[in-house]
Amino acid sequence: MGATADDAAAPPWWRDAVFYQVYVRSFADSDGDGVGDLEGIRSRLGYLELLGVDALWLTPFFTSPMADHGYDVADPRDVDPLFGDLDAFDRLVSDAHDHGIRVTIDLVPNHTSDQHPWFRAALRGGPERDRYHFRDGRGPDGSQPPNNWTSVFGGPAWTRTPDGQWYLHLFAPEQPDLNWDNSDVRADLVQTLRFWLDRGVDGFRIDVAHGMAKAAGLPDLDPAVVPVRTGAHAHPEADPRFDNEDVHDIHRMIRQVVDRYPDTVTVGEIWVETDERFARYVRPDELHLGFNFKLALTGFDADSVRRTVENSLAAVADSGVPPTWTLSNHDVERHVTRYGGGAAGTRRARAMALVQLALPGVTFLYNGEELGLPNADLPDWALQDPIWERSGRTVRGRDGCRVPLPWEGAPPTFGFSTGDRSWLPVPAEWAGYTVESQLEDPASMLSLYRHALEVRKTTEAFAGTELEWYGAPPGCFAFRRKGGGLICALNTSDAPVPLPPGQILLASGPMAGEELPPETAVWLV
Numbered sequence: 001m002g003a004t005a006d007d008a009a010a011p012p013w014w015r016d017a018v019f020y021q022v023y024v025r026s027f028a029d030s031d032g033d034g035v036g037d038l039e040g041i042r043s044r045l046g047y048l049e050l051l052g053v054d055a056l057w058l059t060p061f062f063t064s065p066m067a068d069h070g071y072d073v074a075d076p077r078d079v080d081p082l083f084g085d086l087d088a089f090d091r092l093v094s095d096a097h098d099h100g101i102r103v104t105i106d107l108v109p110n111h112t113s114d115q116h117p118w119f120r121a122a123l124r125g126g127p128e129r130d131r132y133h134f135r136d137g138r139g140p141d142g143s144q145p146p147n148n149w150t151s152v153f154g155g156p157a158w159t160r161t162p163d164g165q166w167y168l169h170l171f172a173p174e175q176p177d178l179n180w181d182n183s184d185v186r187a188d189l190v191q192t193l194r195f196w197l198d199r200g201v202d203g204f205r206i207d208v209a210h211g212m213a214k215a216a217g218l219p220d221l222d223p224a225v226v227p228v229r230t231g232a233h234a235h236p237e238a239d240p241r242f243d244n245e246d247v248h249d250i251h252r253m254i255r256q257v258v259d260r261y262p263d264t265v266t267v268g269e270i271w272v273e274t275d276e277r278f279a280r281y282v283r284p285d286e287l288h289l290g291f292n293f294k295l296a297l298t299g300f301d302a303d304s305v306r307r308t309v310e311n312s313l314a315a316v317a318d319s320g321v322p323p324t325w326t327l328s329n330h331d332v333e334r335h336v337t338r339y340g341g342g343a344a345g346t347r348r349a350r351a352m353a354l355v356q357l358a359l360p361g362v363t364f365l366y367n368g369e370e371l372g373l374p375n376a377d378l379p380d381w382a383l384q385d386p387i388w389e390r391s392g393r394t395v396r397g398r399d400g401c402r403v404p405l406p407w408e409g410a411p412p413t414f415g416f417s418t419g420d421r422s423w424l425p426v427p428a429e430w431a432g433y434t435v436e437s438q439l440e441d442p443a444s445m446l447s448l449y450r451h452a453l454e455v456r457k458t459t460e461a462f463a464g465t466e467l468e469w470y471g472a473p474p475g476c477f478a479f480r481r482k483g484g485g486l487i488c489a490l491n492t493s494d495a496p497v498p499l500p501p502g503q504i505l506l507a508s509g510p511m512a513g514e515e516l517p518p519e520t521a522v523w524l525v
Ligand code: GLC
Pocket: 068, 071, 072, 108, 171, 207, 208, 232, 269, 330, 331
């Protein structure tokens, strides 16, 4: 899949790519242990090709004690036996490329696992201590944390070690934060990047890309401007834990390495509050792309969606990087549920799928959204997200959006596993969501996604990066892609409205004459 001289001037492949996020634990389990794995993904490449995605983003499959399901990495340059081994990884990349699908992987530079050899050596008092943030505590006996920072998963961001010092972890205690002022930390990341690039990966999704650098001196945060919140959320500029100036140096360093490998891409997970702060991460020598979570935070309301779209386009307008769009991922509630669940949630999710895929730029789909999966209501005993315990069992966490995919057949795992269990239980009532039950049904969510991806890829109407908005009745909008002329109209009201003129390419629900029914979106040319 390397670049040829002929396409040297062509826009990069990722400029309007559809990425598919594979939550590796939950995609397909080939060895019957109830946890998804690399061979499982490889066995389903035919499905992904049929679906029509351009690239995968694989969540962490590296050696890990799994305190945060792989986002606690003990060896960033090996595969955890739970998921396979390096040979399985190589086979997956090579077969994915044969299917015309690129492979990007997660990179977790903000922290390691507490079982990483560095951290274990640090605990023993070795010089590795400087690769993390160890500090004396406050108070006469040092029994108070060094500052008032809280963890994103709840509770203090510091844990005391047996020798009396404290170490920093912005997430779980099993995820000690790395000290990015230490040159070993930088050198090691370069090694990790090259390791995977040499194995043929097409890029990286960078976890907590707004993290890594901390405010000098680790000053207290001001609770009046930095509210204590648990889980994924945008951080204000005044938050000393995130979005500090030195982080940009790290992104420049990453870019220099990645740029030596043609056709590769980096996308950062960036939780900041303003467009100005966001734009700083996608300057020409930093990340190629930044995740934009705004659609995932917007309700099903045409005015709000339009504002979100305009705002997202404006956020990257000056940088010249494509906008990105996401309705769901492994950290947020699935959007069918967010839009109200049931038949209404599904109808709205179908409409928003067409809106998202009509927009210029890059789309990130989250595995299972093409099946219309809702968030699962899991019983307390099944919950595994560290957020649940860390919050004193007040915040249920992210397990509900991470339930294994139902492929075919019957409970308990609907073909997810070759065994008879899965790490999170698949709801017994998901028979109607399986790939098998949807594949041949033209009215299914899966058929809508397949059709939409095909039309998007093969129709000239999707050319161009600018939008023109039409006047529309309340609760509705319509925009036109200025280059290719695609029109996308959305009706979030509860009454039918007149359709804009044009020939219908695809509709998210049943159409009635010259009208756009409630909670429906349509593509026209
Ligand atoms: C990111 C990941 C999330 C993980 C956290 C800590 O936000 O998306 O799943 O828990 O980083 O690594």
